[in-house]
Amino acid sequence: MFKQRLTTLAKPFTWWVIFLVVLIISGLGAAALIFIRGLVVTNLTDLVPWGLWISIDLSSIALGAGAFLLSAAVYLLKIKRLQPVARTAVFIGLIGYSMAVMTLLLDIGRPDRFWHAVAFWNVHSPLWEVTMCVTFYLTVLVLEVLPMFGGSDWMQERWPNLAEKLQSIHHFAPIFAVIGLGLSLLHQSSLGATYGVLKARPIWYRPGLPVLFIVSAMAAGPAMTVLASHIAGRLTPRAIIKPELLDQVSKFVGWVLVAYLYLRFWDVLAMSYTYEPARTEGLNMLTQGPLALNFWMGEIFLGILLPMIILLSDRLRSQQRLHLLALFLIVGGLVAYRWDTNMVGQLVVFNYLPQGLTPQYTRYIPSLVEIAAGAGVIAYGLLAFTLGVRYLKVVNHEDVAEEDVPVPQVVMAGD
Amino acid sequence: MTATTLKRRDFLKIGAAGLATTAVAAGMTRKQHGAADTAETSPHRWAMVIDQSKCTGCEYCTMACRANNDVSPDISWTRVIQLESEGTKDVFLPIPCMQCGDAPCVHICPVSANYQRPDGIVMMDYDRCIGCRYCEMACPYGARSFNWETFEGENPAVPTWGQPEVERRPRGVVEKCSFCYQRIDRGLAQGLTPGVDPAATPACVMACPTGARMFGDLNDPNSIVSQALAENPSYRLREDLGTDPRVYYLPVRDTNKEGVTCSNNA
Numbered sequence: 208m209f210k211q212r213l214t215t216l217a218k219p220f221t222w223w224v225i226f227l228v229v230l231i232i233s234g235l236g237a238a239a240l241i242f243i244r245g246l247v248v249t250n251l252t253d254l255v256p257w258g259l260w261i262s263i264d265l266s267s268i269a270l271g272a273g274a275f276l277l278s279a280a281v282y283l284l285k286i287k288r289l290q291p292v293a294r295t296a297v298f299i300g301l302i303g304y305s306m307a308v309m310t311l312l313l314d315i316g317r318p319d320r321f322w323h324a325v326a327f328w329n330v331h332s333p334l335w336e337v338t339m340c341v342t343f344y345l346t347v348l349v350l351e352v353l354p355m356f357g358g359s360d361w362m363q364e365r366w367p368n369l370a371e372k373l374q375s376i377h378h379f380a381p382i383f384a385v386i387g388l389g390l391s392l393l394h395q396s397s398l399g400a401t402y403g404v405l406k407a408r409p410i411w412y413r414p415g416l417p418v419l420f421i422v423s424a425m426a427a428g429p430a431m432t433v434l435a436s437h438i439a440g441r442l443t444p445r446a447i448i449k450p451e452l453l454d455q456v457s458k459f460v461g462w463v464l465v466a467y468l469y470l471r472f473w474d475v476l477a478m479s480y481t482y483e484p485a486r487t488e489g490l491n492m493l494t495q496g497p498l499a500l501n502f503w504m505g506e507i508f509l510g511i512l513l514p515m516i517i518l519l520s521d522r523l524r525s526q527q528r529l530h531l532l533a534l535f536l537i538v539g540g541l542v543a544y545r546w547d548t549n550m551v552g553q554l555v556v557f558n559y560l561p562q563g564l565t566p567q568y569t570r571y572i573p574s575l576v577e578i579a580a581g582a583g584v585i586a587y588g589l590l591a592f593t594l595g596v597r598y599l600k601v602v603n604h605e606d607v608a609e610e611d612v613p614v615p616q617v618v619m620a621g622d
Numbered sequence: 623m624t625a626t627t628l629k630r631r632d633f634l635k636i637g638a639a640g641l642a643t644t645a646v647a648a649g650m651t652r653k654q655h656g657a658a659d660t661a662e663t664s665p666h667r668w669a670m671v672i673d674q675s676k677c678t679g680c681e682y683c684t685m686a687c688r689a690n691n692d693v694s695p696d697i698s699w700t701r702v703i704q705l706e707s708e709g710t711k712d713v714f715l716p717i718p719c720m721q722c723g724d725a726p727c728v729h730i731c732p733v734s735a736n737y738q739r740p741d742g743i744v745m746m747d748y749d750r751c752i753g754c755r756y757c758e759m760a761c762p763y764g765a766r767s768f769n770w771e772t773f774e775g776e777n778p779a780v781p782t783w784g785q786p787e788v789e790r791r792p793r794g795v796v797e798k799c800s801f802c803y804q805r806i807d808r809g810l811a812q813g814l815t816p817g818v819d820p821a822a823t824p825a826c827v828m829a830c831p832t833g834a835r836m837f838g839d840l841n842d843p844n845s846i847v848s849q850a851l852a853e854n855p856s857y858r859l860r861e862d863l864g865t866d867p868r869v870y871y872l873p874v875r876d877t878n879k880e881g882v883t884c885s886n887n888a
Contacts, residue, residue: 245793246753247771256755256768316753316768316794323733323752334756335732406863407726407762552759559763559859560705560715561871 220443220593227590234583237576241313250574255553259573260310263581265398265545267306267588268341269420270538272428274300274348275384275391277456282384291604292452296432298355298601301348302591304341309584333400340394347383347390350376355599396421408552410489415474416548422470426463427541429456430514434534435592437527439602446602450527457530460537461518468511488555488566498551501543510540664740667840668801668816670827671850672716673872676834679704679714682783686829687718689784690802694773699765699799700826713874716835718826719744719765719799720859723866727757727766735795742868743801751795758796762860763867766798784825801837802826817846840868 240248251258273296280286281293312318324338356362357373399420402411433453440448478490493502514533517523524530556567573581595601679702687699700718725744727736735751738744758766772793780786787804791797802824809815809822816822817838827835838845843852850856851870858867 245771246768251770253758253764253767256758314754316755316796317751317792320733320750320752323735323750327733327735327750329731329734332730332732332756334730334754338732401756404730405726405760407760557762557764559717560703561857561859561873 224590224593227586227593230586231583231590233579234581234586237579237583238313240576241580242318246314246316248574248576250572250577252569252571254556254569255550255571257314257549257553258571259577259581260314262542262546262549263584264307264310264314265549266542267303267310267584268398269395269424269427269541269545270431271300271303271307272391272395272424273430273432274303274351274428275344275387276425276429277432278351278380278384279388282381283388288452289456291449292432292436292456294355295436295602296429297348297351298595298599299432299435299592300428301345301352302588302595304345304348305591306584306588307341308345309587310581313580313584333397333404337394337397337401340390340397344387344390344394347387351380351383351387355595355601359599361598392421395424402548402552405552407557408489408555409483409486410478410555411548411552412486413474413478415470419467419470419474419544422463422467423541423544426460426467427537429463430460430534430537433457433460434531434538436602437531437534439592439596443596445600446596447605448602449604452604454524457518457524457534460534461515461524464511464515464518464537468507468515471507471511484558485555485566488568489551492551492554493547497554498547501547505543506540506547509536510543511537514540662740664742665841666741666816667868668721668741668743668806669838669840669847669868669870670718670721670801670824671836671847671856671870671872673834673836673850674713674715675872675874676832677702677714677716677830678832678834679712680831682829682831683716683826683835685779685783686825687799689777689779689782690787690805690825691800692773692777692780692786692788692790693797694769695778696773697767697769697797699767699797701764711874715871716826717763717765717859718869719801720763720865720867720869721799721801723868724864726760726762726865730756730760732756739803741806743803743806744798745800745803746796746798748789748791748795748797753794753796755796762863762865766796768796769793783829 249258274293277289277293277296281290312321315321324335325342328339329335353373354375354377357370357376359370362370362373396417399416399418402408403413403416406412433456436446436448436453437450439446440450475490475494478486492498514536517529517533524533550571554569554571556569558566592601681702683700684698684702687693688695691699693699700716703715703717705713705715721742721744723742725736725738728738728744732754733750733752735747736744736757737747753768755768758768769791770793773790777786787802788800805822805824806816809819812821814822816824817827817836820828823837824835827837836846836850838847840848840851842848847870850872854872855875856870856872858870861867
């Protein structure tokens with residue numbers, strides 16, 4: 208008995224889970240402090256009201272974009288062979304969106320009123336639209352993930368009837384794909400519009416933001432799915448992957464990066480002509496100021512250019528380490544883009560003085576409490592995926608046929 | 623201004639027509655706040671005129687506002703900023719909420735906690751605000767403050783500068799100047815004229831020792847503000863943004879001839 212326990216302890220899996228649980232507990236502690244003492248414990252101010260948590264929120268929603276893209280590919284474009292990849296993407300999507308909801312609950316001053324956006328509508332607000340879409344889409348994702356629970360061994364053993372019912376929800380997958388596509392196209396871009404409609408912040412006030420937000424999400428979302436699948440495939444025999452399937456997605460990601468780079472190039476270049484107060488300062492902050500390393504390295508070179516070359520070259524992509532590196536860099540580049548975008552409009556202080564065109568700057572560095580709470584949310588995401596791979600077989604590319612079997616039976620039963 | 627607003631509204635509605643629920647929502651939003659208003663339309667259009675040649679930067683306005691609206695010492699609903707000196711005289715810029723005719727905060731609030739009364743005052747529904755702070759990003763004038771912590775205990779501005787007339791805001795909501803709507807509404811009910819009768823006029827206007835602040839109805843050509851604007855050159859902050867602010871400034875001029883400046887002796 209003791210020996211058995213020792214061997215369990217020695218497993219890297221155990222240590223990984225312990226590590227994540229410790230992070231989650233410290234995150235819960237930070238969250239308790241935030242709810243008891245209020246947002247005064249953060250480094251957020253009236254000049255920088257949106258910080259680290261909003262960046263995590265934006266990033267996790269974008270990284271969950273694989274769900275709607277791969278579902279659309281399988282059920283609308285009828286690329287059936289990608290079905291097991293879509294399954295992984297949907298699971299990651301649910302994790303990403305639930306992470307977003309957690310950070311938002313931390314961030315808003317009155318988490319007890321989180322439901323107000325659903326009750327008191329303002330159809331003119333991009334943030335209202337985002338909230339509604341995320342609420343609906345989270346529901347869709349839950350419905351898409353329930354069949355995975357129904358398909359798990361322990362559920363089928365304990366509650367076979369319930370398991371069968373849950374699995375039958377999968378019958379509606381094409382409908383979910385349509386709804387998910389619509390909702391995602393709306394809110395992934397509206398998140399950019401949330402910034403893009405604010406005339407008070409000239410660096411944000413441009414029509415390009417919604418477009419850049421959705422295109423970057425279309426690259427990074429599937430990249431996250433493929434990356435997570437590969438890592439799971441390398442680390443555990445419970446994850447069974449077909450690299451050639453994932454390769455097709457990676458190639459798609461490479462082409463999306465081309466589009467993203469093209470749009471980003473014109474977006475930035477167009478802003479660089481003639482001086483405009485606050486916009487030019489913001490652009491300078493990105494290209495040569497404190498955010499320059501993030502921008503040139505994180506966003507452009509490492510986040511787009513390098514992975515684009517790797518993924519589009521069959522020779523480079525076939526080297527698995529390079530392939531994984533490229534996917535990892537895309538995910539990092541997406542996070543850098545969301546962080547920079549959120550920061551740049553706030554660090555240059557808006558100018559309302561009659562004669563004052565002199566730019567003013569402010570600073571923001573997240574507090575320890577913010578970092579601990581944010582790390583807790585990320586650890587939750589990693590733990591959920593880890594457990595999903597282990598117990599729900601969310602990465603299993605040989606499971607296609609089984610999943611399709613119950614579909615005709617349910618139809619018959621319904622008739 | 624009105625034309626563009628209408629166009630965009632129409633565009634949004636057409637775009638959303640696919641979702642039948644959206645139309646319902648638009649009606650719902652209007653109804654909810656229509657009920658809270660005194661009337662669907664108002665004969666008044668309140669405005670404030672601030673004469674910078676008279677402002678000495680004493681911040682009596684800030685203090686009177688803190689007392690009357692029970693504002694925390696950490697927050698100023700009306701800030702006074704010192705601009706560069708013009709000659710030997712210091713120039714100040716008091717900044718309350720601009721009560722924009724086309725307010726960015728009203729457009730973007732995800733829960734309709736920001737709304738505009740028919741008389742033009744931009745209101746905050748503190749029971750509805752979720753504290754997302756999106757309005758702080760959207761306001762071009764930095765007029766909004768978030769309650770980062772609970773304002774507990776006595777208000778140091780009370781009773782020296784006045785008595786609280788409105789409920790203190792809870793932690794976690796955004797707050798801002800309201801043109802002292804409570805004084806206006808109560809005054810009108812008593813048959814008083816805001817801007818003329820002290821009890822019906824915003825606290826900051828009454829507290830100003832030099833009479834730099836004037837308040838009144840733009841729809842009334844005889845009001846103090848209408849006359850001040852007719853007789854003096856004036857400007858508003860960031861008019862280029864199209865927000866249509868209801869706070870006007872009379873700039874400091876090199877020669878301030880007697881009789882040209884408007885007085886607030888009413």
